[in-house]
Amino acid sequence: xxxxxxxxxxTVDAPVVIAEPTSAKIVRLLSRTPVYLVLAFxxxxxxxxxxxxxxxxxxxxxxxxxxxxxxxxxxxSIATLENYRGIFDNQAIxxxxxxxxxxxxxxxxxxxxxxxxxAYAFAWxxxxxxxxxxxxxxxxxxxxxxxxxxxxxxxxNDLGLFDTILGLVLFHTAFGLPFAIFLLRNFFIGIPRDLLxxxxxxxxxxxxxxxxxxIPLGLPAIASLAIFQFLWVWNDLLVALTFARETQPxxxxxxxxxxxxxxxxxLIAPAAFVSLAIPLVVFFAFQRYFVxxxxxxxxx
Amino acid sequence: MSESAxxxxxxxxxxxxxxxxxxxxxxxGVTIVFLAPALALLGVWVVYPTISTIVRSFYDRxxxxxxxxxxxxxxxxDDTLVRAITNNFLWLLVVxxxxxxxxxxxxxxxxxIRFSVAFKVVVFMPMAISxxxxxxxxxxxxxxxxxxxxxxAAIGVxxxxxxxxxALASALPSTEAVQGGTAGGLVLDEDLGPGDVARIGLTGxxxxxxxxxxxxxxxxxxxxxxxxxxxxxxxxxxxxxPGELEPEEVGLPGVTVELRDAxxxxxxxxxxxxxxxxxxxxxxxxxxxxxIGAKSFQKSFAGISWLxxxxxxxxxxxAYIWVWAGFSMVVIAAGLAAIPRDLLxxxxxxxxxxWQVFRRVTVPLLAPVLSVxxxxxxxxxLKVFDIVIAIAPGSVxxxxxxxxxxxxRTSFGGVNxxxxxxxIAVFLFLLVIPILALNxxxxxxxx
Numbered sequence: 001x002x003x004x005x006x007x008x009x010x011t012v013d014a015p016v017v018i019a020e021p022t023s024a025k026i027v028r029l030l031s032r033t034p035v036y037l038v039l040a041f042x043x044x045x046x047x048x049x050x051x052x053x054x055x056x057x058x059x060x061x062x063x064x065x066x067x068x069x070x071x072x073x074x075x076x077s078i079a080t081l082e083n084y085r086g087i088f089d090n091q092a093i094x095x096x097x098x099x100x101x102x103x104x105x106x107x108x109x110x111x112x113x114x115x116x117x118x119a120y121a122f123a124w125x126x127x128x129x130x131x132x133x134x135x136x137x138x139x140x141x142x143x144x145x146x147x148x149x150x151x152x153x154x155x156x157n158d159l160g161l162f163d164t165i166l167g168l169v170l171f172h173t174a175f176g177l178p179f180a181i182f183l184l185r186n187f188f189i190g191i192p193r194d195l196l197x198x199x200x201x202x203x204x205x206x207x208x209x210x211x212x213x214x215i216p217l218g219l220p221a222i223a224s225l226a227i228f229q230f231l232w233v234w235n236d237l238l239v240a241l242t243f244a245r246e247t248q249p250x251x252x253x254x255x256x257x258x259x260x261x262x263x264x265x266x267l268i269a270p271a272a273f274v275s276l277a278i279p280l281v282v283f284f285a286f287q288r289y290f291v292x293x294x295x296x297x298x299x300x
Numbered sequence: 301m302s303e304s305a306x307x308x309x310x311x312x313x314x315x316x317x318x319x320x321x322x323x324x325x326x327x328x329g330v331t332i333v334f335l336a337p338a339l340a341l342l343g344v345w346v347v348y349p350t351i352s353t354i355v356r357s358f359y360d361r362x363x364x365x366x367x368x369x370x371x372x373x374x375x376x377x378d379d380t381l382v383r384a385i386t387n388n389f390l391w392l393l394v395v396x397x398x399x400x401x402x403x404x405x406x407x408x409x410x411x412x413i414r415f416s417v418a419f420k421v422v423v424f425m426p427m428a429i430s431x432x433x434x435x436x437x438x439x440x441x442x443x444x445x446x447x448x449x450x451x452x453a454a455i456g457v458x459x460x461x462x463x464x465x466x467a468l469a470s471a472l473p474s475t476e477a478v479q480g481g482t483a484g485g486l487v488l489d490e491d492l493g494p495g496d497v498a499r500i501g502l503t504g505x506x507x508x509x510x511x512x513x514x515x516x517x518x519x520x521x522x523x524x525x526x527x528x529x530x531x532x533x534x535x536x537x538x539x540x541x542p543g544e545l546e547p548e549e550v551g552l553p554g555v556t557v558e559l560r561d562a563x564x565x566x567x568x569x570x571x572x573x574x575x576x577x578x579x580x581x582x583x584x585x586x587x588x589x590x591x592i593g594a595k596s597f598q599k600s601f602a603g604i605s606w607l608x609x610x611x612x613x614x615x616x617x618x619a620y621i622w623v624w625a626g627f628s629m630v631v632i633a634a635g636l637a638a639i640p641r642d643l644l645x646x647x648x649x650x651x652x653x654x655w656q657v658f659r660r661v662t663v664p665l666l667a668p669v670l671s672v673x674x675x676x677x678x679x680x681x682l683k684v685f686d687i688v689i690a691i692a693p694g695s696v697x698x699x700x701x702x703x704x705x706x707x708x709r710t711s712f713g714g715v716n717x718x719x720x721x722x723x724i725a726v727f728l729f730l731l732v733i734p735i736l737a738l739n740x741x742x743x744x745x746x747x
Contacts, residue, residue: 035409042406043422049437049622050425052450056440068448118338127331140346142736144683146707146725148349150356150718174345177338206330235430237686242712251432259694268436276433283428
């Protein structure tokens with residue numbers, strides 16, 4: 001109906017025609033057409049870079065250095081998966097993907113487990129100086145990662161943790177803790193006291209309470225934390241670039257490719273796309289947990 | 301509390317307390333078990349390094365000699381570092397503002413339409429991608445060659461629409477008989493009158509640029525009372541002799557040839573045929589020059605060097621805004637949804653224009669949300685690193701430098717000066733503290 005009407009009244013302001021509901025509706029829809037167009041254009045603008053990377057990764061390696069990705073759109077028959085076959089045959093890239101996965105999983109589960117324990121203590125156990133200690137832990141949020149790079153670099157060299165998955169996991173774990181403890185403590189403290197008291201009266205140990213009551217009830221907060229932490233670690237470049245040489249995650253592998261041969265797009269494009277496909281899947285699966293984590297992530 | 305302390309001794313069974321005054325470990329054993337892993341990790345990986353870095357920043361490169369605040373002096377005298385600090389302040393001035401503004405505009409536009417979810421997802425998507433991957437994406441986008449770099453290709457399309465590139469963009473005279481340059485066009489250095497034949501040989505034209513309908517060039521016959529001529533590609537496989545029209549040399553169709561009178565004004569013009577010939581009939585007696593106007597030599601768009609030292613920082617900033625606009629939009633849209641509708645309606649009923657409503661009602665009500673986005677961005681921008689190192693090629697990293705990148709390059713990027721690197725880290729720390737203190741206060745008040 002809206003599209004059939006002639007677009008003459010497009011500029012009339014909606015309030016003027018309040019008296020005639022039907023035409024007001026048409027006018028409002030029409031007056032919004034420019035908004036739709038603008039938004040469609042902006043949406044395209046925001047999509048093109050990522051789509052461009054994907055199409056670039058489909059270009060045959062013979063022409064990837066001289067051709068724009070839009071050639072794939074105008075002539076889809078030239079698209080090929082040979083670049084993807086190339087990176088999955090490339091031992092350095094495949095092992096980098098596995099390394100990334102192990103680091104990300106380890107540096108997600110470990111900090112969440114450790115933080116849950118501490119958060120429970122801060123929320124429900126009585127001990128002297130509890131609130132001051134909690135404040136100190138939260139205050140550690142202000143420490144930028146850069147403050148730790150040099151001493152940990154030396155420490156890892158002494159301990160043999162340099163260039164190991166464990167070293168990276170422990171680093172990410174420690175820096176993920178202040179926020180995780182902060183968030184989980186505030187979540188745990190909202191669990192009804194009666195529930196815990198009942199469990200205690202029934203003779204449950206603190207560990208039993210922790211695993212049977214706190215963790216199940218805290219799952220929403222834990223899930224949102226886990227997603228954010230996973231993406232944070234998966235997407236990390238700074239820490240891995242500092243502490244990894246051979247055992248490198250995908251970001252570092254791509255980075256060293258770019259540094260050595262700036263023109264081998266047939267390797268960089270598919271590898272970059274693989275590296276961002278997993279966060280994208282996680283993102284689309286768990287969108288709603290995401291923004292909260294980002295707001296908080298600034299304090300890392 | 302005592303129940304919990306005893307149950308750690310006998311987790312299975314809720315045995316009654318022993319009755320003795322419990323010792324410290326008996327009393328707080330459980331607490332220690334719960335807290336110890338976190339405190340150990342924080343101590344070794346956060347607290348100890350922080351102190352160590354502060355101490356290290358007062359020592360020289362080798363770490364043996366105490367040099368006071370010399371490292372901090374270098375922070376403000378070394379050209380590269382000063383550049384990094386200035387750049388980072390530029391980032392602070394520009395990026396948080398634009399991210400907030402773009403997010404606000406998107407959120408307000410979205411409010412007026414249905415189906416806004418799809419748009420939100422699209423604009424928010426770059427947030428899930430790492431800043432490093434976003435950097436790789438934009439590095440490709442910013443390629444200088446318009447046949448590869450998306451940004452320059454788009455500008456090139458617009459550029460060609462406004463001033464199309466000439467048919468002979470790369471052409472040069474084949475002999476000295478043809479004079480001039482691409483600015484004023486090429487002129488055949490030969491006086492012509494009615495009955496003469498002009499030969500304009502050009503070279504430097506790529507085979508792919510020769511129009512498809514071009515055929516073997518021929519020298520036209522002279523025309524009584526008129527001037528004829530040929531424009532041809534004075535080159536054939538193997539070379540050929542310059543200035544001579546030989547077999548296999550093709551005419552250049554579609555070229556606009558001007559006939560200029562003695563004063564240099566263009567008197568007549570015509571277009572060449574597939575065999576390169578042209579003809580001016582009924583030319584008034586006099587001397588003329590045959591010329592090809594500058595328009596034919598208009599170069600096609602060569603591309604903007606986004607990645608050179610002048611544009612690199614703005615280029616990276618644009619990519620960064622692309623990444624963060626979605627975050628800003630989503631947070632502001634949530635704030636917008638919380639604004640009471642009747643307030644806006646009341647303003648409209650009172651006769652306020654949409655702009656006034658936006659400026660006087662919406663924005664003031666959104667101020668807390670806008671400041672959240674702004675402050676969050678300040679912190680992220682202070683620590684910006686990945687996207688800079690990904691987009692800036694090695695040769696311009698000094699020009700694109702920011703504090704976090706300078707810290708990393710000084711410490712691990714070949715210079716390996718841990719003393720100076722530590723000083724840069726401490727400087728960054730000092731900048732972050734006041735902003736973060738604000739942010740944490742907000743978090744506490746929220747919870």
